[in-house]
Amino acid sequence: MFTLLFQLLQQVTECDTKMHVLHVLSCVIERVNMQIRPYVGCLVQYLPLLWKQSEEHNMLRCAILTTLIHLVQGLGADSKNLYPFLLPVIQLSTDVSQPPHVYLLEDGLELWLVTLENSPCITPELLRIFQNMPPLLEQSSENLRTCFKIINSYIFLSSTEFLQTYAAGLCQSFCELLNDITTEGQVQVLKVVENALKVNPVLGSQIFQPILPCVFRGIIEGERYPVVMSTYLGVMGRVMLQNTSFFSSLLNVMAHKCNQEMDQLLGNMIEMWVDRMDNITQPERRKLSALALLSLLPSDNSVIQDKFCGIINISVEGLHDVMTEDPETRTYKDCMLMSHLEEPKATEDEEPPTEQDKRKKMLALKDPVHTVSLQQFTYEKLKAQQELLGEQGFQSLMETVDTEIVTQLQEFLQGF
Structure with missing residues (x-):
């Protein structure tokens, strides 16, 4: 059937008819997904010619x-063999300085995204196409959501190369965007920052340094939109937990900016975090919050001890x-907690994991949220705090915590 459709595609001359045949081919490819692989050789060879012939027919x-989108999804990692044709097509379709983008942009972005999701590795050409992105971000159009997905895909695919090449411009675009886009847009920007921190805590912090004071201020001032506050806390939690020295320097910078003592500012942040924990609905971020606040222990800092009760409350909520x-x-x-041994079993109805799904799985296996036991971490931090203060001092600290919370904590820590 596929062969007959392909022959028909070659034989018909009317532009409309070719479009109809391509539509049916796309449906077939989408339906059979990876099973299309043995049959696509001829189509792959013909599409560049058809693309060339259709220069006047947007x-x-x-x-x-659309056919290429389904083809890339069907071919998976093997789609890299199409790059000599595929990447120039994406380049042209998403270049806002080229007239055809008016027609091709939406599908071109979708093709760019699936190409990245199915890419086994970064190539210089794939990296180069990102030069098309800054003008797209400036447009702040309805395609912005797909643009953010593309940026995230680059981060998952090759964070170091990508960030080192494009981060400065990207950060500038983000700073401008944060000033004039919707709440949802702000969340999308911050999720990119969060992913960069997740993949590469040190480089991510350095690169998005100009954005982090705004995140810090948002927390201190009690950002009123729960979804934005949740993302702020997710970003800050990553910095606190995975780049402690950077968090200290950020705290120092903010203390100067706000004309406050560092300790006072830290206390305000912890207080707001505890107060707004309910804004966080994602289990990963809730656990991250508990890990991040616990990472402040052990401490003889009077402000942290003053907020000890709140830290324990968050930890028990996390537990x-x-x-x-x-x-x-x-x-x-x-x-x-995840282990290397857990392989998600794809049922027949489910699509097999993309290369990006595999990358995310590998990332999760290095993420403290999925590798550090909150139970163990809580126990170790409390033990260290006890050793620091001595039995009596520690007991005084524990007395600041509600007895019901203490009972729940003890239940969770049984066996340690």
């Missing part, structure tokens, strides 16, 4: 882009979120 080119009880042994375990 709607036909749109149909070719409630992530701990599951084994009914047989009556012991708790952190359900967010």
Whole structure:
């Protein structure tokens, strides 16, 4: 059937008919997904010719882009063999200085995204196409969401090369965007920053340094939109937990800017964090919050000790979120911990994981949220605090915590 459709595509001369045939081909490829691989050789060879012939027919080119999207998804990592044709097509379709972009941009961006998601590795050409992105971000159009997905895909694909090449411009674009886009747009920008910190905590902090004071200020001032506040806390949690020295220097900078003592500012931040913990709905971010605040312990800093009760409250909330009880042994375990051994079993109905899915899995295996047991971490931090203050001092500190919370904490830490 596929062969017959392909022959028909070659034989018909009318532009409209070719579009219809391409549409049917796209549907077939989408339906059979990876099973299309043995049959696509002829189509792959023909599409560049058809693209060249359709220079004056933008709607036909749109149909070719749609076919390519499904083709890349069907080929998966093997789609890299199409790059000599594919990448110039993406380049042209997403270049706002080229007239055809008016017709091709939306499908071109979608093709760019699936190409990245299925790419086994970065190539210089794939990296170079990103030069098309800054003008797209300036447009602040309805395609912005796809643009952010593309940026995230580059971060997952090759964070170091990508960030070192484009970060300065990207950070500038983000700073401008944060001033004049919607709440949802702000969240999308911050999620990119969060992903950069997740993939590369040191480089991510350095590169997006100009954005972090705005995040810090948003937390201190109690950002009123819960979804924005949640993202602020996610970003700051990453910095606190995974780049402690940078967090200290950020705190120092903010103290100068706000004309406050560092300790006072830290205290205000912890207080706001505890107060707004309910804004965070994602379990990963809730656990991250607990880990980040616990990472401030052990400490003899009077401000941190003053906020000890809040830190414990957040930790117990986090434990409630992530701990599951084994009914047989009556012991708790952190359900967010992942191991290399866990291979998600794809059922027949499910699509196989893309290269990006695999990258995200590998990233999760290095992420403290998925590798550090909150139960163990809480125990170790409290033990260290006890050793620092001595039994009596520690007991005085624990007395600041609500007795019900202490009981719940003890239950979670049984066996340690």
